[in-house]
Amino acid sequence: MGGGPEFPCPREEEPAGKDDNKHLWGVVDMGSNGIRLSVTNLAPPTSRILPTLVSYxxxxxxxxxxxxxxxxxxxxIPQDVIDTIIGGLLRFRVICNDLNVPKKQIRIIATEATRTAVNSEEYRKAIKNATGLTVEMLGKEEEGYVGALGVASGFSNVSGIVMDLGGGSTQITWMVSREGNVRVSPKGSVSFPYGAAALTKRLGDLKKGKSSEEGDKAVAxxxxxxxxxxxxxxxxLEIPEDLMEQAKAEGGFRLYLSGGGFRGWGYLLLYMNQIKGNQGNHHPYPISLINGYTASKKKFEDVETLKKVAREAEDIFRVSDRRRGQVPAVAFLVNALSKSTPHGIKEAHFCQGGVREGVMFRELSQEIKDHDxxxxxxxxxxxxxxxxxxDLIFNAIPKDSTKGGRKFPDSFNRHVVHAFTNVMYVHVPMNKEAASTAALYTTSTGFMSGIHGVSHADRALLALMLEARYEGELPPREVDFKRALENILTPEEVWWSRYLGEVGQLIGAIYPAGIIDEKNPRLKIDAEWASGFGKKHHKEGLRLxxxxxxxxxxxxxxKDTLEELAREIRKVGKKKNWVGGRNGWGMAIDYKIKEVNNLPGSLSSPTSKTNPTKTHHNEDKSTFNLFPTIANYCVSIASPRLFSKFGIKTTTTKMAQGTIKASSKSTAPTAKSSGRRQNVLGPKKGARTIAPRKANLVRNAKMTKKHSAGLISMTERTLGSKAGHLELLKGGKKNKDAPKEGKGKEKDVPEAKKGGTKKFG
Known part of the structure; x- marks a missing residue:
């Protein structure tokens, strides 16, 4: 990182064509207990989750x-400490220089410890002279507000009391944040000198040189x-009346806690849950991320147990010796907080967001903040x-019933469903032994674990839905992890996650490439509350x-294939599969397959809303369309082999100048490249030329023969029956050039053996 005594010269000009650099920000959060340095990329469409490139x-x-x-x-502040900090800042400037972060977008944000330092002015001048960067100091009220914005960045919705426990001070305010619209107290925040480090020192000083009785009196x-x-x-703070009424009705305020002092407290709670199990059972808590972790009032206020753990535990995940030493002071503050909060505390939500995240969140437009x-x-x-x-998933959910009071859980909102369909095909290339397991871990340790702003409950919902989408079959060692995820949710939420995951499996089987022609869909899904079905006509539940x-x-x-898939969904409603067994939570499922003359050309659902972020990712469509394109390519490569296997003669497909061509004696017209993927199969008397939407993605994907073979195998498994695969590839479209029924000679298609219908996928 330079290796010399002087900071390397920054680039005089931004490299040509590097417009994306304007979205890069380097932020130094100069706190009382530590200094956090990071580089964040606020480029759309992922600005809302504050993607971090470097953080230490x-x-x-x-x-x-x-x-x-x-x-x-x-x-x-001693000179050796100043030198250490300047050295760290110079190294950070090297990192920013390597990443082409504009100098004007490197910010040092200082809080309580810098603001109140005896030599604050000299300290800040030394940093300016050595690094060329100006130290920005936040006032007490502004520090609380920026910290609250950091909390808002870490959740979709916030409604309660927000507290930031730093090393030198504590800030408190109230916040209501819904889909990026943030309301806080008009008074800003109230700051107290009760930081974790400050309170530790003060408690120690109160007892120093005093008898036990005198010390206890001073502490009291x-x-x-x-x-x-x-x-x-x-x-x-002038807490709004509706927030007070909510706290009164729910048995207390929700607390949203940030800052190193509270994060240390949260990690202690996580440690206890993972060692002793969650909610009194033997399944350890499955997610080790502090952001989005929620603790009940009982556990949050169990200060004596937490102090004992801090003293006796040999090694605590993410809790340093310094934080461990501050646990008694944090416990002291928690006790005072629980006794003084009106209506008490309902639960505590821990946040990764703080000043650094708040500064970045403030840079976002309201439109970006609105995103989930x-x-x-x-x-x-x-x-x-x-x-x-x-839309298909939402249509599988019955509308709320006004008569029987039956209602779908609010936790399965449109954002969770959109996220589910966004990633519904990610694990398709994997074999069956691994797909369900990999899907189960995606939100806690997999590719979605780093998404900032997601609650543990939403992580559990999405993981369980994805696991069920891939048949839900797990090796024995993973069953406990699944049970631990289920323990985060209510039994009702667990049951619905299984049901919707199975519906996702059906959709994935009918649309294995993930492409739906909305003008000519293959199926339509609806659902309703039902009763009087089953062999004895006494069951109640839902009908798909x-x-x-x-x-x-x-x-x-x-129809036969759908029957088999629907029977799998119906199994979720059997009492033996209810959450908690026959006396647990669940409902019976009935299904009905209707044959109609014409399916409507629109799949839109009154329940669903168009993905609001969909219009913001034109920057890199190739990335978003990667999986269906690979699937299309897989089909084109697999066609000769599959068709030959099933007794259908075809010609070899090949790649040429970004276009996949299938040659034969066809008289069919060539399909023009319209930006939409065309079917590999043309009229029954021949093949047709197709132009994929993004043919160059094949080159980007760098698919070797080995990879193609794996995808071919996957396609064979997905397409299933000998006859069924043709319907899927053709997309159920009518062929204008094909001879009408009863006229002309059709190519024979071998029928599947009786009773031999396979489930797609």
Whole structure:
């Protein structure tokens, strides 16, 4: 990183054509307990989740450095500490230079420890002279507001009390944030000198040189002071009446906690849940990410247990020795907080977001803030039919019933469903032994684990839906992990995740390439609440209605295939498969397959809304369309082999100048390249030339023969029956050039053996 005594010269000009650099930001959060340095890319369409390119921390406590170890007196920031910090900042400038971060977009944000330092001005001048960067100082109120924005960045919705526990101070305010629209107290925030490091020192000083009785009295006096100050803060902040009523109805306020002091407390709770199990059972808590973790009132306020764990545990994940030493002070603050909060505390939500995230979140437009983090984080895997598939999923959900009070859980909102359909094909190339397991881990340790702003409940929902979408078969060692994810949710949410995952499996089987022709769909899905079905006509639950186009001679056996897939969905409703067993949560499922003359040309659902972020990812369509394009390419390569296997003569397909051509004695017209993928199969008397939407993706994907063979194998498994694969490839379209029924000679298609219909996929 330079290796010399001087900082390497920055580039005089931004490289030509590097417009994306304007979205790069380098931010230094100069806190009291440590210094966090990061580079963030705010380029659309993923701006909302604040994608981080580089992030690390300097383990320097500016607060501790300002107190003499022997006398405890306040002193200026020592020169050796200043030199250490300047060295870290120079190294950070090298990183920013390597990543082409514009100098004007490198910011140093300082808080309490810098603001109150004896030699604050000299310290900031030394940094400016050495690095060329100006230190920006946040005032008390602004620090609280920016920290609150950091919390807002970490959740889709926030409604409650927000607290930031740093090393030197604590800020408190209220916040209501829904889809990026943030409301906070008009008074800003209230700041107290009760930071984790500051409170640790103060508690130690209160007992120093005093008898046990005198020390206890001094500590009790501080406790009373803190309780009074917190109670007064709630009055000053002018908490809205609706928020107060919500807290009263729910048994307390929701707390949203950020800052290193509270994160350490959260990691202690995580440690306990992973060692002793979650909610009293033997399944350890499955997710180790602090952002989005929620603790109940009982666990959050169990300060004695947490203090004991901090003292006795040999090694605690993500809790340093310094943080461990501050646990008694944090416990002291939590006690005071729980006693002074009006209506009490309902639960505590822990956040990764702080000043750094708040500064970045403030740079975003309101339009970007409106986006949902989970949906944005899965955009890169979306395909052209994502919205149509979301409509199919929503149509499989019955409308809320006003009579029986039956209602679909609010937790399965449109953002969760859009995210599900965005990534529904990611694991298709994997074999069956691995697909379900890989899908189960995607949100906690896989490619979606780094998405900022997703709650643990949403991570669990999406993971369970994806696991069920790939048949839900797991090796024995993964069953406990699945049970642990289920424990995060309610039994009702677990059951619905299984049901929707199975519906996703059906959709994936009928559309194995992930492409839906909305003008000519292969099926239509509806659902309704139902009763009086089953052998004894006494069952109650939901009915899934699947409509397909009526065919006089169903050689493709579409209806039979759907029957088998629907039976798999029906199994979710059997009592033995209910969440918690026969006496647990679940409902019976009935299904009906209707044959109609013509399917409607639109799949839109009144429940679903178009993916709001869909229009913002024109920057890289090739990425979003990668999976269906690979599937199309797979079909083109696989065709001769598959058709030969099933007794159908075809010519060899080949790649030529970005176009896949299938040559034969066909008299069919050549399909023009219209930007839409064409079917590999043409009229029955021949083949047709096709032009994929993004033929160059084949080259980008660098598909070797080995990879092609694997995809061919996957295609064979997915297409299933001998006859069924033709229906899927042809997309159910009528062939204008094909001879009418009863006229002309058709090419024979071998029928599947009786009773031998296979399930697609």
């Amino acid at each position: 921390r300097l383990d320097v406590s500016l607060y501790s450095a300002q107190y003499d170890d022997e006398t405890g007196e306040r002193i200026p 006096k501080l406790r009373d002071e803190m309780e009074d100050n917190f109670a007064s803060a709630y009055e000053q 983090p989970l949906e944005v984080g899965t955009l890169r895997y979306a395909h052209e039919s994502t919205n149509a598939m979301s 209605i699947i409509s397909i186009t009526e065919v006089k001679k169903d050689k493709m056996m579409m």
